[in-house]
Amino acid sequence: MVIITLVGELQARKGTTFVYCGPLSECRECKLKTVCFNLDVGRWYKVSSVREKHHDCKVHEGGVRVVEAEPTGIPASIPARSAMEGMTISFEPRQCDSVQCENYRLCHPTGVTGGARYRVSEVIGDMQCGDGRPLKKVTLA
Numbered sequence: 001m002v003i004i005t006l007v008g009e010l011q012a013r014k015g016t017t018f019v020y021c022g023p024l025s026e027c028r029e030c031k032l033k034t035v036c037f038n039l040d041v042g043r044w045y046k047v048s049s050v051r052e053k054h055h056d057c058k059v060h061e062g063g064v065r066v067v068e069a070e071p072t073g074i075p076a077s078i079p080a081r082s083a084m085e086g087m088t089i090s091f092e093p094r095q096c097d098s099v100q101c102e103n104y105r106l107c108h109p110t111g112v113t114g115g116a117r118y119r120v121s122e123v124i125g126d127m128q129c130g131d132g133r134p135l136k137k138v139t140l141a
Contacts, residue, residue, distance in 0.1 A: 002048060002068045006036045008060035012067055016047045017075075019110045026059055039069070042111035046072040073121050073139035077106040080126075083136035087120045091140065094133075101130055106137060 011018060020039035027033045032055060039045060049068040057064045082089050093114050094107035101107075106127070112118070118140035127135040 002070050003038060003045075004035065005038055005045075005067060005069050006032060006055065006057075006064040007047065007067050007069070008057070009054070009062035009065055010060075012047065012050050012065035014047055014050055017044055017072060018047075019044050024059060030058070032064075035066075036064070040071075042113075044072050044074050044111060045069040073141050074109050074112055074118070075106060075124075076109045076112065076118075076138055076140050077103060077127050077129075077135045078120070078138055080134040080136045083120060083123045083138055085120055085123055088117055089120060091116055091118050094129075094135075096131065098130060103127055103129065103135075107135075109140075112140070 007018065020041060020043055022041045023033070023037045027036065046069065047067045048070050051066040053066040055064050076091065078089060091112055091114065096107060098104065120138050121141040122139040124137040124139065127137050129135050
């Protein structure tokens with residue numbers, strides 16, 4: 001399902017993924033806020049098309065652009081034993097405090113609630129964990 005929305009000029013590129021984090025207080029008086037706020041908080045989206053229409057914005061440097069976005073899966077890492085396409089899992093973030101790790105964002109994905117249930121929609125491949133745990137990079141739905 002394609003949704004028409006606005007994203008910052010720097011993020012308005014086909015294929016860009018983003019998480020909608022909710023409305024900002026600076027946007028209360030904006031006449032375009034209904035177009036920006038028509039997404040689900042905590043959900044991941046992928047820009048499928050960029051339109052020519054540009055608007056000024058108080059929040060985004062360079063303004064905003066009209067785009068077509070669609071909900072997409074959440075990139076994450078899970079234990080290898082749970083990484084089977086179609087399997088429903090209860091996601092638990094890794095017990096790791098190494099924020100410098102290149103995989104930290106996959107082990108602690110934005111918009112994912114610990115203990116919530118997700119379906120593994122795609123298994124992408126093996127990951128290297130600094131702690132030596134066998135992990136797989138997946139897409140969650």
